[in-house]
């Protein structure tokens with residue numbers, strides 16, 4: 001009996017010291033200890049030599065040893081399973097250096113948009129944003145656009161079929177209306193963003209494009225402030241030698257209204273195909289905010305005045321980089337896009 005106990009203790013130590021690293025070694029362990037001709041079978045055979053009065057105790061000891069050996073085998077088996085599957089998935093060598101990601105370039109529209117924003121930020125303007133799906137009030141009615149104005153026509157505006165009051169904004173003026181409605185004056189904002197118009201797509205027109213609109217509302221804002229602000233913008237944007245001129249124009253939301261031209265960047269005013277031999281190219285529309293628009297937003301038009309302007313980013317980008325076809329901006333052709341690298 002003591003001899004059997006000593007034997008079991010020794011086998012336990014041996015089992016505990018077993019090292020199994022693969023399926024073959026695991027199977028060898030199983031055969032050696034748990035197989036039909038294995039140690040467990042032969043040690044169980046020892047029972048017949050144990051005196052009758054000690055059989056019960058010896059049986060308990062042997063059972064315990066069997067449970068110990070079987071659970072040890074289970075543990076070894078589980079460990080092999082996890083290491084073997086790790087080995088299978090580790091065909092990926094995690095110590096190898098990564099594949100370098102090619103560095104992209106900013107979209108030309110973003111480059112120009114950011115430049116415009118930073119120039120106006122230096123003049124104290126802050127950026128305001130708003131929804132692309134608008135209601136009739138913010139896009140048209142508040143802006144003094146009469147009921148029968150052609151811009152409201154289905155031909156020019158994308159309406160949302162579920163609700164006749166909803167549409168895709170045709171300009172970012174709607175953002176400025178929303179800002180004016182907050183009645184926190186003075187107000188000095190620029191509103192960049194995508195706008196939509198139902199145009200036939202060509203080299204010069206698209207059904208969506210990007211705009212920056214600007215608005216300054218305070219006491220005693222004059223047309224002189226408008227001119228000087230835009231003059232500063234043009235010099236920063238296109239260089240100190242560029243000339244500007246204003247031509248009278250008409251917008252329902254400004255009075256008086258004007259369009260601003262700059263001297264042609266390509267020929268310097270001599271006359272070329274870009275400026276159609278005039279020496280000038282139109283870059284934006286502007287004016288003094290119509291008193292009715294201020295009133296529509298709950299701003300006292302007797303106390304406050306303001307100016308506003310709007311420009312198309314695609315147009316400025318085409319002039320700056322001599323891009324001849326507007327469609328290139330939305331085709332995502334990397335051969336086009338990777339030409340626009342920044343310092």
Ligand code: 2NL
Nearest residue numbers: 173176253285286308309310311312
């Ligand atoms: C153009 C002309 C313009 C405005 C936009 C504006 C906005 C408010 C009130 C008054 Cl909330 N005016 N915006 C004013 C004049 C011209 O854009 O040709 N844009 C591409």
